[in-house]
Amino acid sequence: MEVKLPFLAEGVEEATVSFWQVDEGDTVSEGDDLVEMSTSKAVFNVPAPVSGKVVEILVGEGDVVKVGDVLCIIEEE
Numbered sequence: 001m002e003v004k005l006p007f008l009a010e011g012v013e014e015a016t017v018s019f020w021q022v023d024e025g026d027t028v029s030e031g032d033d034l035v036e037m038s039t040s041k042a043v044f045n046v047p048a049p050v051s052g053k054v055v056e057i058l059v060g061e062g063d064v065v066k067v068g069d070v071l072c073i074i075e076e077e
């Protein structure tokens with residue numbers, strides 16, 4: 001499953017990856033925090049939408065990503 005940057009707020013179209021709380025190969029449960037993101041107005045975590053294994057992280061710390069961009073891929077259990 002592709003984990004995408006969700007809609008943030010009206011007029012906010014991108015966020016910066018602060019740091020990853022998981023590594024490739026880690027097993028996560030639905031709702032676990034995957035990555036901390038920041039905008040000019042807020043800092044927030046993106047949770048895992050499903051339980052499974054993080055098979056690929058597609059963006060690095062410091063990268064700016066747009067709403068809808070894929071952050072990582074989780075292989076569902």
